[in-house]
Amino acid sequence: MIKRKKQFAISAQIVLFFLLFAGCTHVYKAPVNLVKVDQQREKIPLTVGLQLSDELRNAKWEKHVMGDTFVLPLGDALTQNAEAVSRHVFSEVAVTQGTNNEATGGVEAVLTPKMVVAEWTWGATAFGASILSVMLEWKMEDLNGNIIWIDTVKGEDKENTGNIFTHKSNAKKQIEACITDLFQNSFEALSSSVEIMEFAKKKGGG
Amino acid sequence: MKWNNAMGFSHVFFGVFRSGIFSRKARSRHRFRKVLVCVLSLILVFNGCATMRLPEHEAQSFDHYKHAQVKGELAVAIQPLTDKKDIKEYFGTNLLSMNVLPIFITAENRNSSASFILSKDRFSLDSAQSAHHNLGHAGSGRESAGQSVALVGAALISLPMLFAGMKMVSDSTVIQHNLKVKEFQTNTLSPGEKTQGFAYFQLPDEKTRPNQWNLHLEALETRNKKTEDFDFTFTLEEKGGDQK
Numbered sequence: 001m002i003k004r005k006k007q008f009a010i011s012a013q014i015v016l017f018f019l020l021f022a023g024c025t026h027v028y029k030a031p032v033n034l035v036k037v038d039q040q041r042e043k044i045p046l047t048v049g050l051q052l053s054d055e056l057r058n059a060k061w062e063k064h065v066m067g068d069t070f071v072l073p074l075g076d077a078l079t080q081n082a083e084a085v086s087r088h089v090f091s092e093v094a095v096t097q098g099t100n101n102e103a104t105g106g107v108e109a110v111l112t113p114k115m116v117v118a119e120w121t122w123g124a125t126a127f128g129a130s131i132l133s134v135m136l137e138w139k140m141e142d143l144n145g146n147i148i149w150i151d152t153v154k155g156e157d158k159e160n161t162g163n164i165f166t167h168k169s170n171a172k173k174q175i176e177a178c179i180t181d182l183f184q185n186s187f188e189a190l191s192s193s194v195e196i197m198e199f200a201k202k203k204g205g206g
Numbered sequence: 207m208k209w210n211n212a213m214g215f216s217h218v219f220f221g222v223f224r225s226g227i228f229s230r231k232a233r234s235r236h237r238f239r240k241v242l243v244c245v246l247s248l249i250l251v252f253n254g255c256a257t258m259r260l261p262e263h264e265a266q267s268f269d270h271y272k273h274a275q276v277k278g279e280l281a282v283a284i285q286p287l288t289d290k291k292d293i294k295e296y297f298g299t300n301l302l303s304m305n306v307l308p309i310f311i312t313a314e315n316r317n318s319s320a321s322f323i324l325s326k327d328r329f330s331l332d333s334a335q336s337a338h339h340n341l342g343h344a345g346s347g348r349e350s351a352g353q354s355v356a357l358v359g360a361a362l363i364s365l366p367m368l369f370a371g372m373k374m375v376s377d378s379t380v381i382q383h384n385l386k387v388k389e390f391q392t393n394t395l396s397p398g399e400k401t402q403g404f405a406y407f408q409l410p411d412e413k414t415r416p417n418q419w420n421l422h423l424e425a426l427e428t429r430n431k432k433t434e435d436f437d438f439t440f441t442l443e444e445k446g447g448d449q450k
Binding site: 117133152 | 256257258321323325372373375376377379380382383386387389391392393394396397426428431
């Protein structure tokens with residue numbers, strides 16, 4: 001009986017040790033809903049090759065805090081919205097996958113989005129502000145590799161950090177708002193670029 | 207008699223007790239203490255435990271900058287942040303103690319038709335001696351015997367953070383976020399547009415560090431593919447105060 005009690009105590013200690021010292025991974029979900037943009041705007045008459053690199057597909061925000069890992073995978077939300085926004089801006093879009101840099105036939109320019117910043121602050125208290133910022137660099141090159149236009153666009157949202165019960169739902173709202181802001185700003189930047197419009201004109205309007 | 211005495215005693219006792227504890231004077235003192243505790247707690251929460259906030263570094267008009275140049279109607283000004291007080295104010299930590307020099311860069315395209323790309327990949331910081339050596343030997347490239355330091359992305363600046371609680375975790379996220387968001391990003395400057403941000407340079411150790419530095423920037427004019435070079439020489443003085 002005493003032996004069994006000892007065994008139980010030892011196994012309880014081991015379980016407690018792992019519970020206390022084993023780090024957990026907390027994964028947030030980035031919604032992959034396509035961001036709504038102003039569809040009334042006229043498309044730029046240009047056939048564009050959209051380069052969605054593996055780096056962008058695997059883009060994420062990650063933070064290690066006191067043994068725990070917090071992860072926000074952003075790849076799907078970024079690639080799917082990048083494609084959707086490009087299709088709203090340009091008359092023709094051909095998507096190139098992975099690291100293949102070769103432009104598809106008929107393409108007049110290559111557009112590459114790249115995540116340059118993903119940072120998330122946490123408030124010191126549940127009522128403290130949390131800011132999520134994601135920055136995308138959009139680069140358009142001609143077929144000779146000359147840069148036509150490059151811009152870095154920011155998406156940001158501020159929410160209360162939330163307590164143990166509200167943090168997840170606040171975070172979800174915040175991620176969605178940040179992605180929406182990022183792609184609405186991206187749409188604005190791409191569709192109003194003087195340099196892209198000049199290039200399209202030179203190309204004879206697609 | 208006994209009953210009367212007991213009643214009298216209790217009457218007197220509770221009367222004194224009530225007047226001592228719940229008299230108007232005592233009640234107002236009690237209320238004052240309560241308010242004081244609340245105010246102190248609020249001060250603690252909003253000062254000590256509040257989420258860190260770092261101010262924006264606003265660009266001044268070009269005339270205010272000690273280091274400003276205009277080439278091809280592209281105006282560029284720089285401000286190396288060497289005052290520890292300023293650095294702490296804008297970044298929440300002393301970057302110079304980590305041998306990281308933040309340089310504020312602001313540019314304005316005053317050309318009515320040309321666009322410029324100011325790419326951070328084309329920024330370099332050299333000791334002034336080596337920069338002059340390079341300029342004096344045309345075609346020799348920017349590599350020379352002098353000291354040249356690397357531009358570090360905000361992501362690569364490692365902050366020595368010890369997480370002692372939620373407040374410190376929060377502060378570290380705010381500092382990291384601020385560093386990245388304030389970083390100069392590559393942009394196309396269309397006619398009339400402005401851009402600004404910080405470039406971070408990893409300096410050598412204080413003991414071996416020269417005082418005179420040269421920041422080299424290149425702007426590409428998109429239409430004619432012409433490059434405009436900007437060179438700014440400045441003295442690195444850690445207690446230099448206002449650099450504007």
